[in-house]
Amino acid sequence: MATSDNKDARATKTRRRTRIQREKETLILDAALDVFSAQGFAGATVDELAAAAGMSKPNLLYYFAHKEDVYSALLDRQVDDWTVPLQEIREDGEPLEELRGYIRRKLELSRMRPRESRLYAMEIIQGAPRLKSALDGQIYALVREKSAVIKGWMDSGRIASVDATHLIFAIWATTQHYADFAVQVRAITGTDTESTFATALKTLEVLFLDGLRIRDG
Amino acid sequence: MATSDNKDARATKTRRRTRIQREKETLILDAALDVFSAQGFAGATVDELAAAAGMSKPNLLYYFAHKEDVYSALLDRQVDDWTVPLQEIREDGEPLEELRGYIRRKLELSRMRPRESRLYAMEIIQGAPRLKSALDGQIYALVREKSAVIKGWMDSGRIASVDATHLIFAIWATTQHYADFAVQVRAITGTDTESTFATALKTLEVLFLDGLRIRDG
DNA sequence: ATCAGGTTTGACCGAATGGAAAAAATCTTG
DNA sequence: CAAGATTTTTTCCATTCGGTCAAACCTGAT
Incomplete structure (x- = not known):
């Protein structure tokens, strides 16, 4: 028609x-x-x-x-872009390298597109009234799929076992933090954006991959 | 007068x-x-x-x-409560246990006071216009102080070396995520709040303390 | 150059909003 | 209980906001 x-x-x-x-x-x-x-x-x-x-x-x-049309157009665009780094995780890759790469890509997105991250964050915090369907649909499906991949790695003993979905949450939280809470990060570190992200990447890699406990040998 | x-x-x-x-x-x-x-x-x-x-x-x-007075009263109350878990880190404690306890307390705060967390988050995301002074003042000072304590532990080889301030950021980000992004967490996990926080705690402990890499021996 | 369709503007509107004023009602205390 | 202080309600107001409308203005294809 x-x-x-x-x-x-x-x-x-x-x-x-x-x-x-x-x-x-x-x-x-x-x-x-x-x-x-x-x-x-x-x-x-x-x-x-x-x-x-x-x-x-x-x-x-x-x-x-309508004002709302502008806002919705932004949100729609965002949901797609935001999930790209997760989509790029490859099941047949080396697990630790795949996860390291995911952390890097997600952090890079926070660095390059902080405004989008903040927009998304505010929408979720307020109950995601306008993207509930995306959450229950494509985002849910993607996370489930990739969680299963990561769980496969864990079950075959290639990486330590934790809840794979919560691992993804942890990577989201830590990387998006540098976009969403940029004002706070800047106030506390006092450093410029470039060196902040460099330090962040190093810190997150060590934390997620090796943890704080000293290894014997 | x-x-x-x-x-x-x-x-x-x-x-x-x-x-x-x-x-x-x-x-x-x-x-x-x-x-x-x-x-x-x-x-x-x-x-x-x-x-x-x-x-x-x-x-x-x-x-x-004024409407703003209500809002400010809430924010003021929040800044104090929010920093308590960090204040409780003790220099003379066992480093890994102190950090584990900090993660636990902070996550517990997200579980018990999600509304406060979201309020604070939205304020920071929007540039913290109303608590810039707290950021530059008491929060800055506290983080600096505790970062130094953690760095002391690292320098004496009791835990792995990462940037201590960014370690604190990572703990903030991951724990507050369960309050701020609760809608998203619920949509994806589908589980009720209680079991979500239990799984979150286990996951975060493993990640921060041991990381994903398999230990030999 | 023309003219139809696309773009921009200024003037305007009804509803919602934060807040003021003052009377009315209620509480507290001697 | 009386009187002063506190609390609550009714009424109202100026401003701001999202959005409309019609007229004026461009632009590009013929």
Whole structure:
């Protein structure tokens, strides 16, 4: 059935996008990421979003009919990107190297995309009203799948046995911490971002792979 | 100088509190913790706060002249409570046991006070505008002090050497994760809260103390 | 150059919000 | 119980917010 000329907002039309549409939508989403990740959905006003994108409020609403549409567009994009590092874990790899790589990729994502991480974090903290379905769907499935892979490694004695799902949680928590709690990390370490992430990576590798207990021999 | 009869809001008077004042303020703060931790500062309305506390809006504003005052009162209380587990680390204890105990206490706090954790998390994520001074002050000082203690243990070879401050970050991140991201944890594990925390504790102990690498002997 | 479709703006609107004022009700204490 | 202090409610207000609308303005294909 034709969905091209119903009463949707103009920007949601299925019709092919204009150059200006593509440019402006990108511009809006990037600006909105700044604003939403710093103030949350409720804390941001459409006027602020528009100002951050360098346009008027009605102009922004021409591209996204509702404030919520901008927010949802950001969240949707985020869920996909966020799960990529986990997807890249390979069952036939060397377990410790796979996990080390996963930690590295996830930390790198925190370094490169802290705003996205904060947006996601705030959404989850507030009960994930807008991505409950993603949680129960694709994220759930992916974690289950990769947990099974990791559990396989444990059961065959290639790495120590812990709950594989909680291991994933621990990697999420520690890596995302550097994006989500960046202000706190900076206040306490006093160091610049680059060296913080370098130290973080070393610390996390040692902790997850070797632990704090001194090994004999 | 006398600060008792200036033009402060009534509730901020230095004069001794009545029974009703104490009761209602407690009631309000507990209700506000529900609301703020679920919706953030901007997402909560004074009407919602009042409704949650079972009173009218003007009545709530009689006790806290501004919405922000309620929020600040909660945050202040939180900073103190939140640092207690770290304070309890004892330099003259057995290092691994001290750290194990710290993990346990911090996780227990996430289990018992998830709302407070979420409130704190959202505040930090948003740049900690209201507790920048605590970060730069008491929190900074405490972490520095305890990091030095842990570093002492490392330097004397009693535990493995990592960056002590980042070790503390890792413990914060992993334990608070179970409060802040509870919705996600529940969606993925599907288990009830009790068994989740039990599994979490076991997993974190193994990870932090022994790591994933298989020990020879 | 034209003109149809796409884009931008200024003016405006109703609802919601944080808060003020003051009267009414209740409590406390001599 | 009386009187003062405290607490609660009713009413109201100025502002802000998300969103609409119609008119004006571009842009690109012919």
